[in-house]
Structure formats: structure tokens, C-alpha cells
Amino acid sequence: MSDSRQMWSVSSGMMVAMTPLDHESCYRAVKARDRRFDGVFYTAVRTTGIYCRPSCPARTPAPANVSFHPSAASAQGAGYRACKRCLPDATPGSPDWDVAADVAGRAMRLISDGVVDREGVPGLAAHLGYTPRHLTRLLTAELGAGPLALARARRAQTARVLIETTDLTYADVAFAAGFSSVRQFNDTVREVYATTPSELRGHRSAEGPGAAGTSITMRLAVRTPYAADALLDFLAHHVVPGVEAVGPGWYARTLDLPHGPGTVRLDLAAAQSTTPGETAFVPATFELTDLRDTTAAVERARRLLDADCDPVAVDAHFAGDPVVGPLVRRHPGLRVPGQVDGDEVAVRTVLGQQVSVAGARTVAGRLVAAHGRPVGSAVPGLTHLFPDAATLADVDPEALPMPRARGRALVALAERLADGSIALDRGRDRAAVRDALLALPGIGPWTADYVAMRALGHPDVFLPTDLGVRNALVGLGHDPALVVAAAEEWSPWRSYALLHLWQTLMPPVPAAEPPPARPEET
Known part of the structure; x- marks a missing residue:
């Protein structure tokens, strides 16, 4: 193999x-x-x-x-069953997928998002630019299993977690996990875990969370150390009214999912850990319109958390570095905030060009209020989905609350996202996506690289012209020109070095803004 x-x-x-x-x-x-x-x-x-x-x-x-x-x-295909003691499927994914960004890694990200369940192997192959037969050969060589087997293993994992941690009926669990029938669900659970769904539910933890209606609470595994507080600070500093909300130790936001809108609340304080080499868990509560979106919702929350990072390897890489080493010791396990929607990251990045973070939040809030789709949520402050690319592609750039050139750049980007010629779903080649972004008017290297870091999960991005990088280095007593010239030494984890530098500039978390009034209240 x-x-x-x-x-x-x-x-x-x-x-x-x-x-x-x-x-x-x-x-x-x-x-x-x-x-x-x-x-x-x-x-x-x-x-x-x-x-x-x-x-x-x-x-x-x-x-x-x-x-x-x-x-x-691969192990299941060779006839082995999952260990009931260590639960081998309850682990973060391989960090190699983000580092290498090869076909196998990109395929696994899409499989985790439920692409095979929704579109089949031909759909997965189309996202990756291969024929189904050739993709199956590649994945079998790389991962020891083809796309159908990989998707089946993911469904089995999701089903086990739902059985053990929620009160969903077995039929609901089956469809939430992506199975096409209850019989297929029962057969797979028996084969993979050598037990029945009823026996699995009997093994649930006494403190396990439950589910009511379309609300599901799960625990998302992350490797430690995990600087959850720093991640929360970053998210809170960039929160967009209506789409996101924050509170003591938690972050919540709306989700635009394949079968309908949803929301997620992440209790980050529960995962804060400085102990290396363990597994921590972020409690996540999802409100879903359609249970079939469970897999996609979980994967997108994991992207946001940078859950598959190997913090021990990253931190060790910087241990002897005179610039980043002391910052790592201050914030071990710092993560690069990911995304739940690549298109949203790209639009918000354009909105933030040459303006302060506070200014970008204000403009984004206005865009959401004018063009976002209203949603209901039990979390106060979550009122809208972020406007999708198709909606923004039809907006008159002259009517947007920003300089005309930036408005035209935003609409041009939205058009390319809407017609699929630029895809930010982590299934495309990063270099090709960067070239496509740079070909658009008003998008330069800083914007394209920031999108690669956040939307595509690129772990090795550095922004040498970023004003924040310069200010951080000056504040730390370093010569920016010398440090930037030597930044290649931080590869393949330059995105993490960048976040450590930005973390030194993080201001106090802004106070939560009151939720905007709904139309019937105005």
C-alpha cells in the first residue's frame, strides 16, 4: 500500500x-x-x-x-472493526491534508462536507477536476480506499456520535449521517462497530448532551494545546452584526447549508488547554432546518476551529525562533481561524481593503441588512445569512456603501463565484485559485493570499506588505525588513507565524452589539 x-x-x-x-x-x-x-x-x-x-x-x-x-x-475495507475502547474514528483529521493540499487531502475535505452523499462520486470528481475512475485510483493508492468507502466511514463516524450523544431517533440519525436508508445505516453500524445502534446508545455517557427538535449538540475533537481564548478574541474582533454573535466564552453564527439555513454555537472556553498531545473537545450546538445538513455543518464548524491542526508540530517548529518562539510560548496552540463559507471570506476580505476592522464590520453589517436572507434562531443577535454570491452579483456596484472601485471589484468577484469559475470549497488547487483571483480587477496579492489562508486553509501564507505585521514587529523590537526577508524559514507554517504576530496587536474584545431590529419591529 x-x-x-x-x-x-x-x-x-x-x-x-x-x-x-x-x-x-x-x-x-x-x-x-x-x-x-x-x-x-x-x-x-x-x-x-x-x-x-x-x-x-x-x-x-x-x-x-x-x-x-x-x-x-482502509482498515474497514481490510475487514477490521473499530475498537470500542479507544474509538479510533473520534479523532481530528490528519493535518497532512492541509499541508500537502494534494488530491487526497482536497477530496477528504469535500467528502467530510458531504459532497459524495449529495452529488455522488461523479460530483466529487467534478469538483476536483478528475474522472470518477481516475479519482478512485488516486484515492485508493493514497488512502487505501476509494471515495465511496471513505464516505461510508465518515457516515459511520457521524452516526456513532449522534447515537451516543443525542436523543434523535435511529431514522433521524441515519439521514442526518448521510445514509440513504435505515437498513443501510443498521448494516454499516453492525459491520464497522460489531454492535447494534441500540447497544451503542446504551454506552452513552451519563453526561452526554441531547437533542430537541432540530437542535443537536456534539463535541468536536481538537488536538492540544488549544488556544481557544485567542481564537475567540479574533472571531469576536471581526464579528459581523446579524451573522455572528459572541458572549463570555462562546461564539455563534448563521450557516448557509445545502438543504437550508442553520446556526452553530461553539463553547470555546471548554476547550482551552495548554497540555500538549491530548484531545480536547469543543461543545457545538447546531440548529438545522434539515437533518441531512448535519455532516456539512459539523465539517464547516471544524474548519472554523482549525480543528485538524497539529499544534505540537507547529509550536516545535518555532521553538528556537527569536521572533515567533516567545509568542508561541505565550499562546501555545494558537490556531488560524478558518471559515464556514469560502465565498463569505472572500467578500469580507474585499470589504476590508484599506479600512479598519471596525469600518469593515460596519460595512459588512449594512450589506447583511440590505441583502442577507433573514433567519430565525434561538441565539439572540443571529438574524441573517451572509448574502450569497448570486445575490451580490446582481447588485449595482454604485449602490454599495463603499468606494466605487471597491464596489466594482466586489461585484466582479461575486459574479465569478456565482458562475463557479472561482470555487473556494477547498476542493480546488490553491495556486490555480490564487491566479484566478489575481486576474480580477481590484484584487491584489494581499487579498488573494488572505483568502487562501482563511478560505482554503493554507497553512503557509505570509503577508509581507501587511501593516499589522510591520507594527507587530516594531512593537516587539525587531527590524521589519530583516524579519520579512527571512520569513521563508517559518515555512511550512507561516500562516501560524502571521497569526502570532497579529495576536500581539489584538485590542480588547468589542462589546456585543444589540441585535438589529427585525422588519416588523421598525
Whole structure:
């Protein structure tokens, strides 16, 4: 079995490349019960017929009795069942997917968003620019399983979490997880977990959250350390009235999902951790119009949280750096805020060109009030979806509350997003997307690269002309010209270096704004 991805381990503060799924290297990680590799590979034990995460607390099997798989679907396809003790599917995804940004990584992001469930393998292949047959060959070579098997493994994971943490009926769980029938759901659960849905529900934690109506509460796994407070500060500083809301320890926002609108509230304070190598959990409460959007909603919330980052590897990379090293020690596990909608990030980035963050928030709020679709929510302050690209493409740029040139750039961008010639769904090649953005009037390298970092999850973006970078470096007593010239040394994690610099400039979190009045109240 081949796998072109690289695994990384940290030894004496140095990040060392390991041979891809090399048996000896993987076995050392399993013997050490190293949690950093949970979700990166899976251990299958021939004598028991089960597969585990590398950190499984069970007795370490003999080297001759184990094989290693790059995905849960690969282990399942080889006839292994998930371990009931370590729950190997309840792990963050592999950080390699964002670093390499190869076809396998981009495919996994789309599969996690439910593209195969909604559009089938042909739809996934179209997003990636391959034929279904060629894509299946590529994924089988890279991940040990084709797209259907990978999607099935994702559905099984979602189903288990819903069974164990909610009061949804089994029929609702089946369709929320993406299964086409209750029978398919039952068969898959029995095959993957060697148990029935009823037995899984009997194993639920006594403190597990429940579900009422279309409200679902789940726990989203993240690797530690996790600087949740810093992530919340960033999100709160950029909050757009009507679309987002914040409070002590939590952040909420509306979601434009494939089958209808929804919302999510993330209790970030619960995940704050400075302990390396563990798994923390962010409680997330979703309000959904259609349960079929569960998979997409969860994946988009995970993107926002940068949940699949390997903070131990990132922080170790900067350990000896005179500029970023002290900042990492101040905020271990700092994340790059992601997105729930790539188009929204791109539009908000254009809105923020050459204006303050406060000014961009004001303009974005006006845009939302004028062109966003109203939604209902139990969270005060969440009143609208962010305007979609098709709506903004039809707006007269002269009527937008911004300089005319920027208005024309925004509408031109919206037109390209609406017709699909630019896609920000993490399924396209990053370099190609950047070139397409730069071809638009009014969009320069700063805008294109910021979009790549936030919308496409690029971990290696640096903005050398950014005023915030200069001010941060001056404030830290460094010569900006010298530091920027040497920034290549921070690769492949320059996006994280950028966030550490910006974090030094973070002002006090703005007070929550009162929710705008609904039309019937005016």
C-alpha cells in the first residue's frame, strides 16, 4: 500500500520526517501511545480483528501482528472493526491534508462536507477536476480506499456520535449521517462497530448532551494545546452584526447549508488547554432546518476551529525562533481561524481593503441588512445569512456603501463565484485559485493570499506588505525588513507565524452589539 504523505514526529524540539507509514516508525508511535498520531494513521491488529488509534491504552500487540492504514476506511475495507475502547474514528483529521493540499487531502475535505452523499462520486470528481475512475485510483493508492468507502466511514463516524450523544431517533440519525436508508445505516453500524445502534446508545455517557427538535449538540475533537481564548478574541474582533454573535466564552453564527439555513454555537472556553498531545473537545450546538445538513455543518464548524491542526508540530517548529518562539510560548496552540463559507471570506476580505476592522464590520453589517436572507434562531443577535454570491452579483456596484472601485471589484468577484469559475470549497488547487483571483480587477496579492489562508486553509501564507505585521514587529523590537526577508524559514507554517504576530496587536474584545431590529419591529 502506498501513501505519498509524510508523518512528522517531534524529537528534542526538532521536527523530523518519518517514512510514509513505515512499519517501524509507526510501531514506535504505537508503543509510545503517542497521541500526536491519532487520526494520522490507524493500527490494525490481526489477532483481534480490530483497528485502533495509535494511543489506544490496550496492551501493545507484537509487531508481527499489526498493519498500518492511512484511513479508517482502509482498515474497514481490510475487514477490521473499530475498537470500542479507544474509538479510533473520534479523532481530528490528519493535518497532512492541509499541508500537502494534494488530491487526497482536497477530496477528504469535500467528502467530510458531504459532497459524495449529495452529488455522488461523479460530483466529487467534478469538483476536483478528475474522472470518477481516475479519482478512485488516486484515492485508493493514497488512502487505501476509494471515495465511496471513505464516505461510508465518515457516515459511520457521524452516526456513532449522534447515537451516543443525542436523543434523535435511529431514522433521524441515519439521514442526518448521510445514509440513504435505515437498513443501510443498521448494516454499516453492525459491520464497522460489531454492535447494534441500540447497544451503542446504551454506552452513552451519563453526561452526554441531547437533542430537541432540530437542535443537536456534539463535541468536536481538537488536538492540544488549544488556544481557544485567542481564537475567540479574533472571531469576536471581526464579528459581523446579524451573522455572528459572541458572549463570555462562546461564539455563534448563521450557516448557509445545502438543504437550508442553520446556526452553530461553539463553547470555546471548554476547550482551552495548554497540555500538549491530548484531545480536547469543543461543545457545538447546531440548529438545522434539515437533518441531512448535519455532516456539512459539523465539517464547516471544524474548519472554523482549525480543528485538524497539529499544534505540537507547529509550536516545535518555532521553538528556537527569536521572533515567533516567545509568542508561541505565550499562546501555545494558537490556531488560524478558518471559515464556514469560502465565498463569505472572500467578500469580507474585499470589504476590508484599506479600512479598519471596525469600518469593515460596519460595512459588512449594512450589506447583511440590505441583502442577507433573514433567519430565525434561538441565539439572540443571529438574524441573517451572509448574502450569497448570486445575490451580490446582481447588485449595482454604485449602490454599495463603499468606494466605487471597491464596489466594482466586489461585484466582479461575486459574479465569478456565482458562475463557479472561482470555487473556494477547498476542493480546488490553491495556486490555480490564487491566479484566478489575481486576474480580477481590484484584487491584489494581499487579498488573494488572505483568502487562501482563511478560505482554503493554507497553512503557509505570509503577508509581507501587511501593516499589522510591520507594527507587530516594531512593537516587539525587531527590524521589519530583516524579519520579512527571512520569513521563508517559518515555512511550512507561516500562516501560524502571521497569526502570532497579529495576536500581539489584538485590542480588547468589542462589546456585543444589540441585535438589529427585525422588519416588523421598525
